[in-house]
Every structure is written in C-alpha cells, then in structure tokens.
Amino acid sequence: MNIGIIGAMEEEVQFLIRDMEFKRKEVKAKMEFSLGSLHNKNVVVVTSGIGKVNAAICAQILIDDFNVDYIINVGIAGGTVDNIYPGDIVIANNLVQHDIDTTIFGDKIGQIPRLDTFEFKCDVSLIKFAEESCKNIKGHNHFTGRIVSGDQFIANIDKIKWLNSEFECLACEMEGASIAQVCYLNETPFIVIRSISDNASNGAQMEYEKFKDIAVENSTNILNNMLKLI
Numbered sequence: 001m002n003i004g005i006i007g008a009m010e011e012e013v014q015f016l017i018r019d020m021e022f023k024r025k026e027v028k029a030k031m032e033f034s035l036g037s038l039h040n041k042n043v044v045v046v047t048s049g050i051g052k053v054n055a056a057i058c059a060q061i062l063i064d065d066f067n068v069d070y071i072i073n074v075g076i077a078g079g080t081v082d083n084i085y086p087g088d089i090v091i092a093n094n095l096v097q098h099d100i101d102t103t104i105f106g107d108k109i110g111q112i113p114r115l116d117t118f119e120f121k122c123d124v125s126l127i128k129f130a131e132e133s134c135k136n137i138k139g140h141n142h143f144t145g146r147i148v149s150g151d152q153f154i155a156n157i158d159k160i161k162w163l164n165s166e167f168e169c170l171a172c173e174m175e176g177a178s179i180a181q182v183c184y185l186n187e188t189p190f191i192v193i194r195s196i197s198d199n200a201s202n203g204a205q206m207e208y209e210k211f212k213d214i215a216v217e218n219s220t221n222i223l224n225n226m227l228k229l230i
Contacts, residue, residue: 002042003230004068005223006058008075008175010047011212012219017045019224028061035066039227044068051151052097052178059182059190070126071183071190072226074219076211077147077173078154079199080164086199087214089142089222090170091130092192094119095177098163099150110148110167112181119146120180123189126226130193133225137218145170147192149177160199171196193222 007013020038027033034045044066048058055073062068077090084090096110096119103109111118127144134142146169154160154172163172176192183190195215 001230002044002066002068003227004059004062004066004071005043005045006055006062006071006073006179007045007047007219008050008073008173009215011216012074013045013047015216015220016043016223020045028065029057031058031061033061033066039224041227041230043227048175051174052149055175056178056182059179060186063182063186063188068188070123070230071179071188072126072223073176073179073190073192074223075173075175075194076197076215077171077194078160079171079196080160080169082199084141084143084170084196084199086196086211087140087218088196089134089137089140089218090147090194090196091127091134091142091144092122092147092176092194093127093144094121094146095180095192096120096146096148096167096169097150097177097181098148098167098172099152117184120177120184122180122191126189126191126230129226129229130191130222132229133222136221136225140214140218143170147171147173147176147194149173149175193219195219
C-alpha cells in the first residue's frame with residue numbers, strides 16, 4: 001500500500017519526514033517527494049505549494065509516478081461558520097471549487113462545466129479514520145462537512161457569509177478541491193483535513209507563529225494516528 005501525503009506548508013509535514021524510515025527523494029515539477037515508510041505503511045510526502053494548479057499537478061504526479069492508493073491532504077483554512085475557531089479541525093466529506101462560475105450558461109456556481117458531479121466526495125473509510133484520529137486532539141473541536149477552494153485568499157466577511165450561504169461550507173482554502181478533482185478523475189480515494197487559522201465570520205484570529213505550532217502538532221498527530229488505522 002502506498003499513501004501520498006500532501007502538505008500545504010512545509011512545516012506541517014517536516015516531522016513526518018523526520019520520523020519515517022527514509023528511502024529516497026525525487027524532484028518533479030520543482031516539488032520534492034520524500035519516499036519511505038511510517039507505521040509500516042509506504043508513504044510519499046510532499047509540499048505542493050499554494051494554489052489549485054500546484055496542488056493538482058502534485059496530486060497527478062503522486063498517482064502517475066508513485067502509484068499511490070490513497071491521498072491525504074493537510075493544511076490550513078479559514079472557518080466560515082460562527083462556531084469554528086482557530087485550532088479547530090475540519091474534515092472534508094466533500095469539496096467544491098467556489099471560484100468556478102459559468103452561471104451565464106445555466107450552470108450552478110461551483111459546477112465545473114461538462115463534469116458529471118458538482119461536489120467531490122472524500123473516501124468514507126478515510127473520513128472515519130480521520131474522525132477517530134481527531135479524538136486524541138485536546139483543547140480543540142473537530143467538524144466534518146464541506147470545504148470550498150479557490151485561487152483567492154478570502155478575508156472579507158461579506159464573502160465569507162456568501163460562501164456559507166451559497167455552499168453551506170465549514171471552511172475555505174486554496175488547494176483541497178483541486179486535489180479532490182484529480183482524485184475523482186483518477187478514481188483514487190482521498191481526504192482533505194484542515195486546521196483553522198481564522199474565522200472572519202466571528203472575528204476570531206490567531207497570531208501566525210502561535211497557530212503554526214498548533215497546526216503542526218495537530219496535523220502530525222492526526223496523520224500518525226490515521227496511518228496506524230489504515
């Protein structure tokens with residue numbers, strides 16, 4: 001079994017790379033793929049960079065060149081509902097690209113033209129493993145629901161409210177739904193997990209350095225626990 005792990009930030013996967021039984025590194029599309037084993041699972045760990053194109057390229061390389069059976073994507077996101085706060089975890093059960101807009105042709109906003117699905121659903125088993133792994137995270141809550149992605153950094157409260165109203169989402173970020181689309185087209189099971197850094201809808205935010213430490217600790221714990229369960 002091969003498991004691909006994509007981190008939105010290098011900090012979030014560096015401890016996995018440190019702890020795994022290292023085999024080799026390969027560089028493709030200027031991304032460094034670290035291959036090894038962790039908890040008796042073969043893993044390929046990589047930082048994709050920011051944005052949907054980077055993330056999609058990364059996911060396709062994992063599938064084509066490293067023959068991964070699963071893809072797990074971790075990173076940060078902004079909350080879009082009032083009861084989610086910095087440090088909380090959102091596990092996606094489906095993802096939508098909020099910046100796709102062909103409504104002029106009669107499509108629903110977020111619908112990719114001529115694609116046979118509106119949302120990209122995460123693997124049910126991986127969702128259960130992630131939820132179980134989050135039970136060990138102390139001091140923060142975890143939620144399961146829709147995450148939306150777009151090539152925009154959203155900080156405007158009106159846009160946050162619109163996203164929640166239009167898509168009934170729990171969080172927004174810049175990579176997950178593109179990874180989800182690649183996995184959907186390749187029939188590769190996947191999951192997207194996000195640590196919440198801020199929430200414009202309730203005015204909650206956290207200093208980056210403080211948040212980074214929390215995000216790294218949470219992501220590392222969740223991924224280690226998930227690898228034991230898969």
